[in-house]
Structure formats: structure tokens, C-alpha cells
Amino acid sequence: MTTGRSGPSRAKVAAVAGAAVGGTTVVASAAGSLTAAAYFARRVLTPDAHRPDDVVVRCADGRAVVLDTNAETVVPGRYGLWTSGGAGHARLGDVLELDAAAGLVTRELLGVDAGDIGPGPARWNQYFYAAPPDDSLGLPTEHVTYDGELGSMPAWLVPPPGGPGSRWAVLVHGRGARLEEALRMIPPLHAQGWTCLVPSYRNDHGVPAGPDGRYALGLSEWRDVDAALGYAAARGATEILLGGWSMGGAIVLQLLDRSPRAEMVSRVVLDAPVVDWGDVLAHHAREHHIPRPVGSLARAMMRQRWGHRLVGVHEGVDLALTDWVHRADELRHRVLLIHSADDEFVPFGPSLALAQARPDLVTFEEWRLARHCKEWNTEPARWEDLVAAYAAG
Numbered sequence: 059m060t061t062g063r064s065g066p067s068r069a070k071v072a073a074v075a076g077a078a079v080g081g082t083t084v085v086a087s088a089a090g091s092l093t094a095a096a097y098f099a100r101r102v103l104t105p106d107a108h109r110p111d112d113v114v115v116r117c118a119d120g121r122a123v124v125l126d127t128n129a130e131t132v133v134p135g136r137y138g139l140w141t142s143g144g145a146g147h148a149r150l151g152d153v154l155e156l157d158a159a160a161g162l163v164t165r166e167l168l169g170v171d172a173g174d175i176g177p178g179p180a181r182w183n184q185y186f187y188a189a190p191p192d193d194s195l196g197l198p199t200e201h202v203t204y205d206g207e208l209g210s211m212p213a214w215l216v217p218p219p220g221g222p223g224s225r226w227a228v229l230v231h232g233r234g235a236r237l238e239e240a241l242r243m244i245p246p247l248h249a250q251g252w253t254c255l256v257p258s259y260r261n262d263h264g265v266p267a268g269p270d271g272r273y274a275l276g277l278s279e280w281r282d283v284d285a286a287l288g289y290a291a292a293r294g295a296t297e298i299l300l301g302g303w304s305m306g307g308a309i310v311l312q313l314l315d316r317s318p319r320a321e322m323v324s325r326v327v328l329d330a331p332v333v334d335w336g337d338v339l340a341h342h343a344r345e346h347h348i349p350r351p352v353g354s355l356a357r358a359m360m361r362q363r364w365g366h367r368l369v370g371v372h373e374g375v376d377l378a379l380t381d382w383v384h385r386a387d388e389l390r391h392r393v394l395l396i397h398s399a400d401d402e403f404v405p406f407g408p409s410l411a412l413a414q415a416r417p418d419l420v421t422f423e424e425w426r427l428a429r430h431c432k433e434w435n436t437e438p439a440r441w442e443d444l445v446a447a448y449a450a451g
Contacts, residue, residue, distance in 0.1 A: 091349075091351065094352045095352050096356070098356045099359050100272075100370055102356075104370070105261045109234075111180055112181055112182055113126065113128070113180045113182050114126040115139075115175065115179075117176075118167065120167070122166060125163050125164075126162065126163075127162060127163045130429065134153060134427060135432065135435035135436040136168065136438065138150065139180050139181070139182065141176075141180045146172050147171040147172050147189075148170045149171065151167070151168045152165065171189065172188075184429075184430075184431060184432050185239050187238045187241045190214055191241060195241060197216050197244065197248060198216070201215075202214075204285055205289075207285065208266035208267075210266075211257060211258050211265060211282060212258050213257040213258060213289075214256040215253070215256075216254040217253045218248055222253040223251060226297070227252045227255065227299040227301060227449070228255050228283065229244070229254060229301040230257065230259070230302040230306035232303040232304030235304070235431075237256050239303055240301065240303070242438070245442065246442040246443075246449065247445065250446060250449045252449060257283055270372045274371070275305060276312045279309045279312075280313040283309055284313055287317070288319065291319070301326070301327040302326075302327075303329045303330060303431050304330055307331020307333070308331065310328065311333070314326070325391070325449070325451070327449075328396065329431060329433060329434075330406075332380065333411075334381045334382065335381075336380070336381055339353060339357065339377070361377070362374065383408050383411045383412050383415065386416050387415075387416075389412075392419045392421075393420045395413055395421065395422050396433050397410070397423075398429070398430075399424060400426060401429065409422065421448075425437070
């Protein structure tokens with residue numbers, strides 16, 4: 059039976075339906091990419107509220123500790139181990155025995171600083187030390203505060219014999235790290251007569267958070283470290299050595315570019331620094347099988363106003379400003395740059411490229427075997443000799 063008005067053909071209905079399904083798929087795909095990009099960006103910019111245990115102790119005696127093998131526990135060098143939920147701490151030395159078939163590694167036990175060490179979960183401590191300089195290094199230490207942009211900021215001040223002089227070193231830890239990360243640089247600097255100041259910055263534990271509670275990857279944190287330089291100047295500093303690890307290196311580079319106090323800085327020591335955040339994010343996107351367009355979208359969301367609410371930032375984070383390979387001609391300070399070719403977290407390619415672009419200012423020291431920010435751990439004597447010689451110049 060027919061009517062006077064003909065309906066759409068089956069072919070036309072199918073085409074319209076197909077277009078609708080295809081459009082829905084495109085929208086869903088776009089929404090999924092936006093969600094994935096926002097999640098990736100937030101992971102990069104959000105401080106970790108809790109660091110879980112990542113090592114298992116199988117047994118221990120007065121001279122050695124047996125651990126499950128993982129990427130950290132089998133690397134040569136000296137490291138720390140937090141036990142009892144962080145209440146205990148032990149210092150470990152080199153590998154004594156590796157049983158790959160059983161998945162076990164035996165390491166030298168150098169000492170127990172607090173608590174007990176026995177079977178159970180623990181957390182790897184790359185800093186080796188786990189207490190302020192007076193306890194860890196036996197050096198007189200002032201626990202001071204300085205006025206930062208967001209409020210009172212705590213710091214450790216370690217003067218050389220005779221008290222603070224005019225040469226100060228300001229040592230900046232990395233993203234999510236503790237002040238103890240900087241302790242390894244204090245002995246060689248202390249021996250050369252430098253007053254060492256280890257400052258905190260926004261979003262550190264127990265320190266005022268930024269307005270949005272997010273990292274800005276050095277683009278705002280530098281102002282907190284700049285305030286530390288102001289504190290040093292007020293106490294008589296006329297020459298500054300800046301040291302930085304990982305994101306601490308990115309913070310130092312921003313300070314050198316933006317602060318009027320940069321003229322006080324005579325030399326810089328960078329260990330496994332983030333020389334280009336874009337390269338770091340691209341590396342982690344590959345490691346986590348994140349499609350390149352999603353990674354690019356995450357960068358755009360950090361930078362552009364439309365993405366700020368989704369990412370959770372008040373100010374844009376423009377990664378182009380952190381690319382010191384492309385900005386190499388803007389570098390004005392001499393730098394000792396230490397980086398391991400085996401760094402799994404911050405690839406050393408940009409560090410090498412910066413050194414090659416500015417051989418007039420950058421002295422590059424390449425490491426092997428060391429994982430991220432663990433160059434000192436694997437070769438402490440070499441590391442300290444390099445820093446001491448550089449600081450003595």
C-alpha cells in the first residue's frame with residue numbers, strides 16, 4: 059500500500075544513521091581525548107599527597123639486608139631505606155650478592171638511624187640521608203624561616219667554620235622531593251667556605267601551597283627561591299652559587315632569567331635538571347603509551363586559558379618558556395651540568411644539547427648507571443670532587 063507522500067529511501071536512512079553514529083563516535087573520541095589530556099596534565103602538575111612503600115625487605119642482620127629486586131635495588135651505590143611507615147631509617151651500601159633467579163638482592167647495611175629494619179614493606183630513599191644536616195652530617199645548622207610570596211618558608215642554614223660569610227650557596231630540591239636531597243652538596247661546599255642555604259618552596263610538605271595547589275614546573279616556584287636569595291643578601295651574601303636537582307634545575311634556570319638578583323649568581327650546579335619540560339612530558343607520554351595528540355593537547359590545556367579549569371591551574375604553564383635548548387643563547391651564567399645517560403625520568407638528551415650549544419658556559423659531566431638524581435649515589439667521590447673544584451674557582 060502506498061501513500062501520496064513518498065518516504066525517504068532506505069539508502070538515505072542508512073546514510074543519515076551512519077553519519078549520526080560517526081558523528082557520535084567523533085564526539086566521544088574528542089571527549090575521551092580531552093579527558094585523557096586533562097588527566098595527564100593534572101598528574102604532571104599535582105603534588106603527590108602520599109608516597110607508597112615500593113620495596114620489600116625479606117630479612118636483615120647487622121651487616122646486610124636482603125630485598126626483592128626491582129629497578130632501584132640492583133643499582134650500585136649508597137641509598138637509604140625508610141621502614142616502619144617512615145618512622146625508621148637505614149642506610150644501605152653496595153650490592154653484595156644478586157640472585158636474579160630468586161629475585162633477591164643482598165646489600166651492605168651501613169647503619170640504622172632510627173627504628174628497626176626487618177621483614178616487610180619499606181620505601182627506597184634516594185637521598186641516602188633522612189634528617190637535617192646537624193643530625194645527618196654533624197654540621198651545626200640553623201633552622202630558619204624567610205618571607206616568601208605566600209608566607210613564611212622554612213630552610214636549613216649551614217654556615218662554615220667562623221660563621222656565615224659573603225659566599226652563599228642556595229640549593230634547590232626537585233619536584234616532590236625533600237630538603238634532604240640537597241645534603242650531598244653541603245660537604246664539598248662547606249669545605250670551600252660556602253654558607254649553604256637549603257630553602258623550601260610552594261607545595262612542599264608543611265609549606266604554604268600555591269593558589270591552585272599545583273606545580274608550575276618552575277614558572278612560579280622561582281619566586282620562592284628568589285626570596286631565599288633576598289634572605290641571603292640581607293645576611294651579608296654578596297656572591298651566590300645556585301644548585302638544583304630535577305625540577306629544582308628548572309626553577310634555577312627561571313630565576314636566572316627573571317630575577318634582578320641573578321646578577322649575584324657567580325656559578326650554577328645542576329644535577330639531572332629539567333632543561334626542557336616538553337621533552338620530559340613527551341618521554342612520559344611514550345612510556346605510558348599516551349598518543350602524541352593527547353600529549354600535545356595536555357600541553358595546550360596547561361598553556362591556554364580555556365584549559366585552565368580542566369587542568370586546575372589559575373595561571374598558564376607555558377612549557378616553551380622551559381625549553382633552554384631553544385633558549386640557549388639567553389644563558390648568561392656558567393654551569394656545571396651533571397646528568398646520567400641512564401636517567402629514566404628526565405632524559406639527558408636536552409642537557410647534552412644545551413652543553414653542546416653553549417660550550418662557553420656549560421661544563422657537562424656525563425654519568426652512567428645512575429638513575430634519576432642518583433649520580434652522587436653511584437660515584438660520591440667523583441661527584442663531590444667535581445663540585446668542590448668548581449666551587450673553589
